[in-house]
Amino acid sequence: MSLKGPRGTQDILPGEVEKWQFVESVLSDVCRRYNYKEVRTPIFEHTELFQRGVGDTTDIVQKEMYTFEDRGGRSLTLRPEGTASVVRSFVQNKVYGLPNQPTKYYYFGPMFRYERPQQGRMRQFVQFGIEALGSDDPAIDAEVIALAMNSYQELGLQSLKLVLNSLGDQESREEHRKALISHFDPYREELCEDCQVRLDQNPMRVLDCKKDKDHPAMSTAPSILEYLNDYSRTYFENVKSYLDKMGIPYTIDPNLVRGLDYYNHTAFEIMSESEGFGAITTLSGGGRYNGLVEEIGGPETSGIGFAMSIERLLMALEAEGVTLPLEEKLDCYIVALGEEAEKEAAGVVYQLRKAGIQVDKDYAGKKVKAQFKSADRLQAKYVLVLGENELANGQINVKRMATGDQETIALADVVEYMKKEFKGEQS
Structure with a gap:
């Protein structure tokens, strides 16, 4: 009997692994310059962490998690993303009580999602991510975005597009939620089964649906930007002004929503515009998640972060013809x-x-x-x-x-x- 690796996994062999090592060393150095420190968390966590932290209404929790019961009858899950684990560690170890705040972390590690394997999307994949916890300053939103852009540029990528949106605070989102339900309800039966459920549970995620993206109602859906209250609007303007000062160009997309429930205010994605990269152009995404720390049992603490797939980063480098300066000779x-x-x-x-x-x-x-x-x-x-x-x-x-x-x-x-x-x- 010939045994093979599970579907959606890969072996990274010598000759290729050196690229991973080089990329990880560059990303670590960028984080050092921004004063982010590495944190390492377990590969599996209690399932409840992701149900509460990622959100019961997300596709990740409903369809994609690798969940199992251990010998003690506890439900455990291989981590599908890094933020919930980092925030859990931040709360459990009472890092919020340390004098130097905000807490600025970065991490590398394998993540696991049960989805159809395709180029650049594996069932086991490696993420690099950062989290900044403990600051409500829009300047740190801009810093996080700058770090993400800087990381790609440091490795030689040029065909990049930064897409930005605001999801507003809780008050703004509630008003937008009502408007979305009112807008999409007449088309409920025309939407996919998932979106029919989303319309009641989290209607903003209807805008992110891949099946219904061409439905005529999508193009006329009310924009969150029309429902931002004064605080949310000012916050978003400040984030943009910091990016302007840094000379980082961006595009506003009012339909950009993140796939996880914990996001609010700033949301962003970085895309590759390189020819031949593929139909799925997103390289990384992130945003602000005020409320997540409290949901996991900590004090009121705001946060912002992003995550990128190392696999997709390497694909983008190949698409742009970037040759990494690897030393392959033996001494x-x-x-x-x-x-x-x-x-x-x-x-x-x-x-x-x-x-x-x-x-x-x-x-x-x-x-x-x-x-x-x-x-x-x-x-x-x-x-x-x-x-x-x-x-x-x-x-x-x-x-x-x-x-x-x-x-x-x-x-x-x-x-x-x-x-x-x-x-x-x-x-």
Whole structure:
């Protein structure tokens, strides 16, 4: 029987995983500059966390969660997104009581959603996200958006579009909710089954429906921007003014809604406009979620964040033809000739590795010619040759592969010699 990985999962092999490592290192450095600290949360949580934090009316909770019962009869769920877990950690560990606020976190990690696998959308996928908790200042909304844009630009993406909207506060949303129900109710029977339920539970999410997006009622639906009260309108104007000061262009889309129940005020998505990226252009999305901390049992605390799929980020880089500056060459390869030289080579390899030098050798009993071929395939910068004659004389031969220059040095000096060689390369 041949076993394969579950549908919607993937193996990331050497040759590809280096791209992930590079991207993650760049994103981590951007977060460092913005003073966001990494947080790591469990891969599974109590199901109630997502029911309360993400929302019972969302497709994620109703259709896409991987939920199971453990041996103690507790309902647990593989996390479908990162925000609820980060907020739960913030509350459980009483981070809101620390003097330095707002709390600014970033995270990486696998998420799990049961949906039809397609390019860039897997059942297990990796998200990078940030959360800023404890500030009602519209400037931090702009900061979060700037960090998202900066992250993509730092990696070389240029064909980006920032789409912005305000979902308003609770009062504004309630007025808009009434207007949406009044508008869509005459067309109720023409809407899909999901939207018929949404119309009663969360009518704003009707605007986000993929099945009914071409229904004539969508284009004439009342805009949330028409129902913003003075506070919400001023808040949104301030967010836009900060983005203007930063020189970050944006497009207002009054129909932009986020798929999770906890969003209010600022909502945004970043899209790829690169040709060949695909029909689904969204790279990332986020927004403000005042009320989520209280829903999970903490004090009244506002928050804002976003999340991006690493898979879709890599797709966008490929679509724009961005080549990542990956170092694929091996530092050193040791060719050993003879049984005693093999043993001595093992000690040299160990000492070089302790000195911080990347080195490898043959472990398959290959002949000398085949060992040199292995060094070529690994693109070794240096090949060190240790044969019986070199061993007898306490020497080792060093070959610089880029120039073909060779030099014989004392075996006892090889570690210091190679350290100086690589120091010279880096200077």
